[in-house]
Amino acid sequence: MTEGTPDRPPTRRPGGRNARVRARILAATAELVARDGIAGFRYEEVAETAGVHKTSVYRNWPDREDLVVEAMLRYAEDLASVADTGDIHRDLVDFLVALAGGLATPFGQTLEQALLPARQSTTLRQALGRILEERVAAMRVRVDAAVERGELPPVDSSFLGEMVSGPVHLVVNRGTRPFTRADADRIVGVVLAGIRATAPHA
Amino acid sequence: MTEGTPDRPPTRRPGGRNARVRARILAATAELVARDGIAGFRYEEVAETAGVHKTSVYRNWPDREDLVVEAMLRYAEDLASVADTGDIHRDLVDFLVALAGGLATPFGQTLEQALLPARQSTTLRQALGRILEERVAAMRVRVDAAVERGELPPVDSSFLGEMVSGPVHLVVNRGTRPFTRADADRIVGVVLAGIRATAPHA
DNA sequence: TCATAAAAGCGACAAAAAGTTGCTTTGAGT
DNA sequence: ACTCAAAGCAACTTTTTGTCGCTTTTATGA
Numbered sequence: 351m352t353e354g355t356p357d358r359p360p361t362r363r364p365g366g367r368n369a370r371v372r373a374r375i376l377a378a379t380a381e382l383v384a385r386d387g388i389a390g391f392r393y394e395e396v397a398e399t400a401g402v403h404k405t406s407v408y409r410n411w412p413d414r415e416d417l418v419v420e421a422m423l424r425y426a427e428d429l430a431s432v433a434d435t436g437d438i439h440r441d442l443v444d445f446l447v448a449l450a451g452g453l454a455t456p457f458g459q460t461l462e463q464a465l466l467p468a469r470q471s472t473t474l475r476q477a478l479g480r481i482l483e484e485r486v487a488a489m490r491v492r493v494d495a496a497v498e499r500g501e502l503p504p505v506d507s508s509f510l511g512e513m514v515s516g517p518v519h520l521v522v523n524r525g526t527r528p529f530t531r532a533d534a535d536r537i538v539g540v541v542l543a544g545i546r547a548t549a550p551h552a
Numbered sequence: 553m554t555e556g557t558p559d560r561p562p563t564r565r566p567g568g569r570n571a572r573v574r575a576r577i578l579a580a581t582a583e584l585v586a587r588d589g590i591a592g593f594r595y596e597e598v599a600e601t602a603g604v605h606k607t608s609v610y611r612n613w614p615d616r617e618d619l620v621v622e623a624m625l626r627y628a629e630d631l632a633s634v635a636d637t638g639d640i641h642r643d644l645v646d647f648l649v650a651l652a653g654g655l656a657t658p659f660g661q662t663l664e665q666a667l668l669p670a671r672q673s674t675t676l677r678q679a680l681g682r683i684l685e686e687r688v689a690a691m692r693v694r695v696d697a698a699v700e701r702g703e704l705p706p707v708d709s710s711f712l713g714e715m716v717s718g719p720v721h722l723v724v725n726r727g728t729r730p731f732t733r734a735d736a737d738r739i740v741g742v743v744l745a746g747i748r749a750t751a752p753h754a
Numbered sequence: 755t756c757a758t759a760a761a762a763g764c765g766a767c768a769a770a771a772a773g774t775t776g777c778t779t780t781g782a783g784t
Numbered sequence: 785a786c787t788c789a790a791a792g793c794a795a796c797t798t799t800t801t802g803t804c805g806c807t808t809t810t811a812t813g814a
Contacts, residue, residue, distance in 0.1 A: 368761065368811080387668070390591030392800070403763050408802065410761095462668060466589070466661070469727050479728075513742060516718030525671050526681075540715060544746025570782085570790065595772070605792050610773065612790095 374400040375407055379421040384459035388418050388467050388474075419477040422464060425457040426481045431488055438496035439538055445489050446518050446534035453522045462523065486511055502542070503549030513541045576602040577609055581623040586661035590620055590669050590676075621679045624666065627659040628683045633690055640698035641740055647691050648720050648736035655724045664725065688713055704744070705751030715743045 378399035382391040396417075397404040411417035429452065432444040452458045461478065468474040486508065493507040517537050521529050580601035584593040598619075599606040613619035631654065634646040654660045663680065670676040688710065695709040719739050723731050 371762070385672070387589055387591050389589050393802085394800075404801095405764080405803085406762055412802090459668070465725055466664060470587075509738070512719045512722050513739065516720070516722040517714045518718070520714050520718040520721060523667055536711070537715065539750050540746035541742060542746070543749035544742035544744070547745035547749045548741050573791070606772095607774085607793080608791055614773090 371400075371402055371406055372410060373424075374402060375410065375417075376421045376424045379417055380425055380460050381456045383418055383421065383463055384456040387463045388414070415471055415473055418460070418464065419473055422457070422460055422477055422481065425460075426484070428457065429481075429485055434492055438492060438501050439542060441492045442489070442514055442538040442542075443531065443534045446514060446537065447529075447531050449515060450518050450522050450529040450534070453519070503546060505545050505549075510541065510545065514538055573602075573604055573608055574612060575626075576604060577612065577619075578623045578626045581619055582627055582662050583658045585620055585623065585665055586658040589665045590616070617673055617675055620662070620666065621675055624659070624662055624679055624683065627662075628686070630659065631683075631687055636694055640694060640703050641744060643691070643694045644716055644740040644744075645733065645736045648716060648739065649731075649733050651717060652720050652724050652731040652736070655721070705748060707747050707751075712743065712747065716740055 375396060378396045379391070382396055382399065385391070393407050393414075394404055397407050400407070407417070411420070432441065432448050435441055435444075453462065461481065464474050464478055468478050489511060490507045493502070493505065493510055496502045497504055514537055518529060518534070521527065521533065577598060580598045581593070584598055584601065587593070595609050596606055599609050602609075609619070613622070634643065634650050637643055637646075655664065663683065666676050666680055670680050691713060692709045695704070695707065695712055698704045699706055699709075716739055720731060720736070723729065723735065
């Protein structure tokens with residue numbers, strides 16, 4: 351046997367066309383998962399929407415979940431981060447408005463579609479966890495800072511996060527009425543007042 | 553033409569076997585939709601789970617959505633209604649605990665699975681609306697009564713409902729930690745305190 | 755600029771699931 | 785006990801999924 355070929359790994363080609371094709375596929379995937387769900391979207395329709403051949407989708411992502419995960423991570427970057435005004439009420443309202451806006455986009459809908467299936471899939475769960483955590487972290491910093499400067503009593507910032515964003519998800523997902531800045535303001539007002547009122551009066 | 557046969561509609565047979573078959577199919581549907589979603593569950597697996605032949609499913613419900621809707625409505629009856637203790641805090645905590653429990657069942661999961669698709673389907677949207685409304689109505693009565701007897705300031709009871717149940721959905725759907733009575737107590741405490749604090753001080 | 759080969763396009767598949775149809779069998783209601 | 789609505793059954797078509805071998809394009813490195 352002529353052991354001449356040292357079977358080096360094929361040189362990747364991440365540039366140019368490949369990148370273009372992959373980007374188009376991921377965009378199409380986000381769009382279709384948003385509409386039809388993880389179990390519901392069809393590879394062939396992804397290919398058509400992306401203007402790409404079916405085999406290009408299958409060969410890049412033989413696994414359905416991997417495709418969805420990568421599409422989610424790709425667009426997670428676009429998360430609108432809100433400014434730090436130094437006023438926690440204002441910051442939270444901005445955060446909720448941005449959240450509501452984000453949930454309405456294909457990317458946000460894809461996240462929602464991934465939520466329930468994540469119970470059964472480790473990869474989905476991890477990806478989702480990473481994205482949400484990142485999103486929450488920025489707000490956690492602001493809350494802790496507000497506590498630091500005495501604007502709020504000591505508070506579990508993840509609890510506060512759940513309290514304000516829970517109702518947003520509910521309203522947006524139900525989709526029967528638009529979520530306005532007034533809604534956000536009312537929610538934040540009640541939660542902050544409630545936290546101040548129930549704090550241990552040192 | 554011998555117009556002898558007045559083509560009367562076939563006499564229905566809602567009793568006995570038919571009822572049994574339909575019940576089994578609806579139960580299997582709820583179970584599988586809970587796991588795999590509306591787009592994901594398979595007719596054949598429904599049939600197997602129900603111990604029934606495939607055609608019995610197709611002929612009873614040629615339409616996928618109709619099947620899901622009927623399964624939802626069937627089990628909506630089992631909604632645990634909570635007692636009226638006359639103490640709004642207690643009532644709300646009980647409500648949230650029952651809600652969290654209900655969301656964990658196959659029926660609750662089916663509702664969640666139907667939430668996003670409801671955007672695109674009128675039938676789903678109507679069924680879902682009817683079920684949720686019913687659930688909220690009982691609590692609305694208690695809230696209004698609490699306002700009436702001065703336990704709470706005048707408050708939009710559907711807003712209050714969103715405030716307390718929003719976080720519950722969030723925690724249960726994320727599924728990373730169990731939802732306890734302590735969680736419910738904390739949520740209701742903050743929301744009620746916040747509402748009292750932000751009320752127009754007459 | 756040119757040669758190489760990675761990766762896309764293409765069409766033809768096989769396999770699985772979805773959905774349909776005609777007939778036979780069962781059993782609820784009269 | 786008879787009847788016929790509805791379930792069981794099997795064979796079928798259609799649609800969707802996923803794979804394969806080959807040709808064409810084109811990014812990359814010499």
